[in-house]
Amino acid sequence: MTQQQPESRAVALRGIVKRFPGVLANDHVDLTVAPGEIHALMGENGAxxxxLMSILYGLSHPDEGTIELDGRSVTFSSAAQAIDTGVGMVQQGFALFNSLTVTDNVVFGAEPTRFGLLDRRRSRAAVAELIERHGLRLRPGDKVGDLPVGVRQQVEILKLLYRRARVLILDEPTAVLTPAETDRLFDVLRGLAADGHTILFVSHKLHEVLALSDNVTVLRDGRVTLRTATADTDRAALAAAMTGRDVELDKIYPTGSPGDIVLSAQGLTVAGHGKPALDDVSLEVRAGEVVGVAGVAGNGQTELVAAIAGLRALDAGTVTVLGKDIGRLAVRERRAAGLAHIPEDRVETGSAQGAKLGDNLATGFQRRLARRGWLRPGRIRDHAREIVEKFGVRAANQDVPMRTLSGGNQQKAILGRELTHDAPVLLVEQPTRGVDIGAVVNIHRQLIEYRDAGHALLLVSAELSEIRALADRVLVMYEGRVVAELTKDEATYTALGLAMAGGAS
Ligand SMILES: Nc1ncnc2c1ncn2[C@@H]1O[C@H](COP(=O)(O)OP(=O)(O)OP(=O)(O)O)[C@@H](O)[C@H]1O
Ligand SMILES: [Mg+2]
Structure with a gap:
């Protein structure tokens, strides 16, 4: 373990306690991080x-405990105060203005002025200088709305650097990134740490934590269960500290026994900017089969699912479900024909944050849960309890507002609700994004049970380990086309990686 002198502690949280109704979210947590250190924070959903990070960032106040920065005790009553003191946080959803440029976003609220007017030239130069110094792949004049997610995240980081943050908190920054974007982010973070910045990095991904961090702290049920130098630990030990048990990592399920074709898509074409976003794609999914779609983000996977689900109009091609042509039907009619879709942004599109958890879980089941047109509270409760238990959703009770659930628990709740619809064909995107490793194992088991109950699944995932675990067959997309089709045995990391780079035909 690295021994730190007290004065070299950039951040010291001591004895932090935070209670919410029915939950002890932080239970006497100690966390110290040195300048120039990358410190990973891990733990199950709701741990x-x-x-803890919102307390450090001044968004929330501890019930007990102290915060020290550079050896001095501080109390923040707002995020603005935290940033003035050098602590910045990139939260999960970005808070950027899509219609403005990189520079305007970065300086927003902290603009340099000249004779009381905005000094555009100076702000542009300052932003350009920071981009250069930290090796970011950004241009000051680019419009944020036109940038890919990974680049937008760099804008968020730049905002913090512009405000002279020395402590940077990133809460699950890689959840929405492609592997290449993640690598780039890690280079940036390593550079910042070498420059003396202190980085707090929250992640569920074991390999990322092992690759990036100097030290790790693991929380379980609000308490620290492990604090170690990263070099002294491994995947199994981290998993055990998080869950309190041994987790079967990297389980690969045997193939199922596919029946008749249930979903058939032929010659799907969707126009894009210049090149088609989807170029003559055909696929079939049988009952009792999981077909995985792999590819580097932005190669047509999103458009493929959107076209089948009815969210994007087809320029050519046909889609049939159970033999019925649905290619020109509205989303609702496709649902009625037996097609369900779990989008990657399911929490945003599929939940009402202010409504109760129980009511969120009842959405779409009104008819099943009603009698003579009246919703029956008892049935809503039973229905919600079933999903909560099956998917391990952790919440104080069903009556708490959705927004008080931790990020991963919201993900589990919506996924569980959608799987409960029992549709013959399921399009599912990034099913385990943001959920902890124990929950990944459980969700994988649920998806395989769904398959084995005779449903057809089209699975889009950025996690190759997930594709390998679940898919009976894998289609690899590259530049809007399916460039390879692999059996489960053929779909090794090497073969997938090669095809994803466009290297197979
Ligand atoms: N505003 C709130 N009101 C009530 N309970 C809350 C609130 N915020 C968080 N909680 C509860 O505190 C606990 C810890 O939540 P937190 O969001 O810190 O978990 P997390 O470790 O970040 O999980 P995840 O990996 O899912 O993001 C959870 O039980 C959550 O439901
Ligand atoms: Mg969280």
Whole structure:
């Protein structure tokens, strides 16, 4: 373990306690991080990671405990105060203005002025200088709305650097990134640490934590269960500290026994900017089969699912479900024909944050849960309890507002609700994004049960380990086309990687 002198501690949280109604979110947590250190914070969904980071960032106040920065005790009553003191946080959803440029976003609220007017030239130069110094792949004049997610995240980081943050908190920054974007982010973070910045990095991904961090702290039920130098630990030990048990990592399920074709898509074409976003794609999914779609983000996977689900109009091609042509039907009619879709942004599009958890879980089941047109509270409760238990959703009770659930628990709740619809064909995107490793194992088991009950699944995932675990067959997309089709045995990391780079035909 690295021994730190007290004065070299950039951040010291001591004895932090935070209670919410029915939950002890942080239970006497100690966390110290040195200048120039990258410190990873891990733990199950609801373990208290975001709560602890919001306390450090001044968004939330601890019930007990102290915060020290560079050896001095501080109390923040707002995020603005935290940033003035050098602490910045990139939260999960970005807070950028899409219609403005990189520079305007970065300086927003902290603009340099000249004779009381905005000094555009100076702000542009300052932003350009920071981009250069930290090796970011950004241009000051680019419009944020036109940038890919990974680049937008760099804008968020730049905002913090512009405000002279020395402590940077990133809460699950890689959840929405492609592997290449993640690598780039890690280079940036390593550079910042070498420059003396202190980085707090929240992640569920074991390989990322092992690759990036100097030290790790693991929380379980609000309490620290492990604090170690990263070099002294491994995947199994981290998993055990998080869950309190041994987790079967990297389980690969045997193939199922496919029946008749249930979903058939032929010659799907969707126009894009210049090149088609989807170029003559055909696929079939049988009952009792999981077909995985792999590819580097932005190669047509999103458009493929959107076209089948009815969210994007087809320029050519046909889609049939159970033999019925649905290619020109509205989303609702496709649902009625037996097609369900779990989008990657399911929490945003599929939940009402202010409504109760129980009511969120009842959405779409009104008819099943009603009698003579009246919703029956008892049935809503039973229905919600079933999903909560099956998917391990952790919440104080069903009556708490959705927004008080931790990020991963919201993900589990919506996924569980959608799987409960029992549709013959399921399009599912990034099913385990943001959920902890124990929950990944459970969700994988649920998806395989769904398959084995005779449903057809089209699975889009950025996690190759997930594709390998679940898919009976894998289609690899590259530049809007399916460039390879692999059996489960053929779909090794090497073969997938090669095809994803466009290297197979
Ligand atoms: N505003 C709130 N009101 C009530 N309970 C809350 C609130 N914020 C968080 N909680 C509860 O505190 C606990 C810790 O939540 P937190 O968001 O810190 O978890 P997390 O470790 O970040 O999980 P995840 O990996 O899912 O993001 C959870 O039980 C959550 O439901
Ligand atoms: Mg969180």
């Amino acid at each position: 208290g990671k975001s709560t």
